[in-house]
Amino acid sequence: MRTVEVSDALQEYLDKLVPKRDAVLARMEEEAHREGIPIVDPHEGQLLYLLVKIAGAKRILELGTATGYSGIWLLRATDGGTLTSYEMDPERARRARANFAEAGFGDKALVLEENAKDGLEKLDARFDVCFIDLLNSFRSEDITKRVVELCLERLDGGALLMADNALRQGEVLKPTNQQARNVAFYNEFVAKHPRLESVVIPIRDGLSVARVKD
Numbered sequence: 001m002r003t004v005e006v007s008d009a010l011q012e013y014l015d016k017l018v019p020k021r022d023a024v025l026a027r028m029e030e031e032a033h034r035e036g037i038p039i040v041d042p043h044e045g046q047l048l049y050l051l052v053k054i055a056g057a058k059r060i061l062e063l064g065t066a067t068g069y070s071g072i073w074l075l076r077a078t079d080g081g082t083l084t085s086y087e088m089d090p091e092r093a094r095r096a097r098a099n100f101a102e103a104g105f106g107d108k109a110l111v112l113e114e115n116a117k118d119g120l121e122k123l124d125a126r127f128d129v130c131f132i133d134l135l136n137s138f139r140s141e142d143i144t145k146r147v148v149e150l151c152l153e154r155l156d157g158g159a160l161l162m163a164d165n166a167l168r169q170g171e172v173l174k175p176t177n178q179q180a181r182n183v184a185f186y187n188e189f190v191a192k193h194p195r196l197e198s199v200v201i202p203i204r205d206g207l208s209v210a211r212v213k214d
Contacts, residue, residue: 167206
C-alpha cells in the first residue's frame, strides 16, 4: 500500500478541518510561530483533545508546559478537570499561568517550576492522562526510563500515556545524537512494556499513544 506523503498543501488542508480556535489559542499560535516557541499546533491539539475526551479523563499530568498551548487543549477535554504541569523556564511558566487564566483555567492549572523528574519523585497524586513533551530534553536514556516509570506509578488501568516528537523527523531510524536516542529508547520501551498497549501516530513529528492495561 502506498503511503501518502503529507505535503505542505495537504497539511494545510488537514488543518482547515480542525475547528476554528478561539482568540486565546489563535494568539498563542501566532506568538509561538513568531517567537519559535514549540507547540503541538492545532491538528495535534485536536487529537489530544479527542483522546482525553474519549478516555473521560479528569486529572492530567503534563511534562513540559511551554506557554500552556497543549495544556489548554488537554484541560478543555476534561470538562472541569485539573492539570499539573512542569516547566523549568520561569518566563514561560509565568506566561503559561497568564494564558491559563485568560482561557478560564486559572484555578484548574498548576504550573510547577521544577525539573520534571525531581518533581515527580516527590509528587503524591494520581492521574488519568500523562502527556510528555520533553523527550527532546532529557539528558540520557536512563533519565527517560526513570521519568516513564515515575509516570506509570501514578497511572491506573485505563489511563493514557502520550508523548510528542516520537519520530524526531525520522532520526529514530538511525539515532546519532542523544535526543534521538532518547526518543528511540522511549518508543521501544513503551512498545515492549508489559503494562502498556501502544501505537505511534505519524501526525506532525509523531505522537506516541499508550493505554495502561486494566
